[in-house]
Amino acid sequence: MQKQKSKVILLPCSSYREELVYEGLKKGLELLGGLETLVKKEEKILLKPNLLKKAEVEKAVITHPAVVGMFARILKEYGCKNVILADSCGHGTTRKVIAGTGMDRYMDEFQIPAVDFSEGIKKLYPEGSQAKEFMLSRELLEQDCVISLCKMKTHALERITGAVKNSYGFVYGFYKAKGHTLYPSVDSFARMLVDLNQCVRPRLYVMDGITAMEGNGPGSGDPVDMGVMLLSTDPVALDSVFCHLVHLKPQMVPTNYHGEKMGLGTWKKEEIEILTPDGRISMEEAVRKYGNPEFHVDRRVMKHGIWEKMAKALNIFQKKPYIEAEKCIRCGICAKSCPVPGKAVEFRDGREHPPVYDYKKCIRCFCCQEMCPEKAIKVK
Template sequence: MEKRSKVVLLPCKAYEEEELKRQLKRGLELLGGLSSIVKKNETILLKPNLLKKSETEKAVITHPAVMGAFALLLKEEGYRQIKVGDSCGTSTARKVMELCGMDQILSEQGVQAVDFDRGVRVDFPQGRQAKEFVMAAEVEESDALINICKMKTHQLERITGAVKNLYGCIYGFHKAKGHTKYPDAHSFARMLVDLNFHVKPRLHIMDGIMAMEGNGPGSGDPVPMNVILMSQDPVALDSVFSHLIYLKPQLVPTNDQGEKMGLGYWHPERICLLLPDGEISMEEAVRRFGNPKFVVDRSPQKSDWWVWMAKFFHIFQKKPYILEDKCIGCGICVDSCPVEGKALKFIGKKAPVYNYRKCIRCFCCQEMCPKKAIQVK
């Protein structure tokens, strides 16, 4: 019989500590227990999604209550060497955590908040797409990384989940630089798969109690999905996420490339989906927990020839545009653009103006806009 990856689906409707702790504990039991995942003498790095400063109700970042409940579980099981950090799009991890109260919740559990303020160049010769990374030193110095991601849409990769969240392990401005080096969805996805192979997270947990639909990952709309997903296979976890929002998992580049490169499985027959009381079919899980109205890009994948033609002639491509009535002229979008010489600039107007011939469609500007003023069409 072919090997199947376990994904645990935990129904959960509220960010209540005791309920979260109970559900997470059951999820860990179904995956073999904490002791099978990480040893007590190892240093553990918790990696949430801390994209930017945001209120928790906007569903931009991993909810502090999920982080706190999991940290409490670790503490009760006797784990002591625990840190939490991320390479944020704007600001620092500590400042993002301070704004949402995550720092206080974690400090009560003895978890140290760290900023990724040192970079380490790491060779990765076995990489299919990326042969080296500039990693946050704190990632390299930890024994075990636990990935606690957020259920959100993404303009480049359709969704951002377990596989994509590891991009926050890249140090500083090298995150932006990566978008110029891997400018399309599939090369970027292959790089992310290589990155997952390098980091080797021990466990992936997805906060999908309140997810983000539409103009994600930073400017979308909160929508309740009422689930937490857990797995040691990030591709399988993201595939379950895809099914729950009625998105064909093979349309997600990180799923497609992840299975092709051997990181995990997206085909449902290779996934063992578990509820707290036992196994469930993917069809039944979608019927009970899915949301067919979830706003996400479900358009068919275009052929390589079509993509090449569109890029060459700069036609029929997704592109960011600015809603001038929402723009406050802060310039964060300009600062976030990784293109040399910038693909958008202030030219005598309150809102910046795009040069679409320079724009690489990485959507960093859209991700970082604090006022939801940048949309994609």
């Protein structure tokens, strides 16, 4: 019997004008079979946007408030009464990050409480291939249903951050940093993320790719108009379409590669069906119409096997973070974000000079680069 294809809804959307986003999302849900097939009105629902850190909305660091707001409006109009919004932010809390962005205004309007996660609860996951337990946020575990509202961005560690990676925000506060030391390699981290998605099982993934982030993502890249929103219940298929649109081979993204192997979803184009408001289109047509070959993302082939092991042992050919001294304001956020005991980036002689890296200790998690507020940390 032929395997059922994973549906990805591709919605062209040229701006964040409310009605445009609202109509697009409504159409997208209809193409997926209707909101009633995904959630029940009486369920407790968590909306989980990407709220990495406080930044101007135009910088494309967080899921755009209009996408979150219009999705909230649709849920409320449908009759959902128990909806909350939360994320385990990289820096700050849900309420602090959304304050003044416009997302707070939408949450007030639709009477959806924005919640700061209060504590971590151990959730055992014996079925996990890489991770057998997670420290998840209490408020997440109290919900019946989770909807992931992710952002189309680049990522120094996993090349992109999209649907699969957005779920890392279910892990409670400090344990996110700890996760990088427990799963220090690109592959082990990706496999843990796949386990996490299988453990939490978000019902739906919505990607804001109207304005995406390219280059030095996920916190310090550049906004670029892609003009699309993507919806799917298969996060790997959704991320695969994102990859195709930016001319990156989907299997080069570790969360896609392992996500397919571990049964979370598929990155293979022959197993993905793309639907638009104008009908079904092929991946090639989607790329031709909505793709961006100039999108700045890491397309280099990784060294595998013996070469990778040698490079690691000799600490060469590996990506590494570095600080552009002239941009550094000596805030120390990079050192605070570093999860390695004893810190792999730290001030050496007070705050006269920027922090200094100890590459022997550094596990290349790139948390420092994610969190730097001044775009002073680059990866070479």
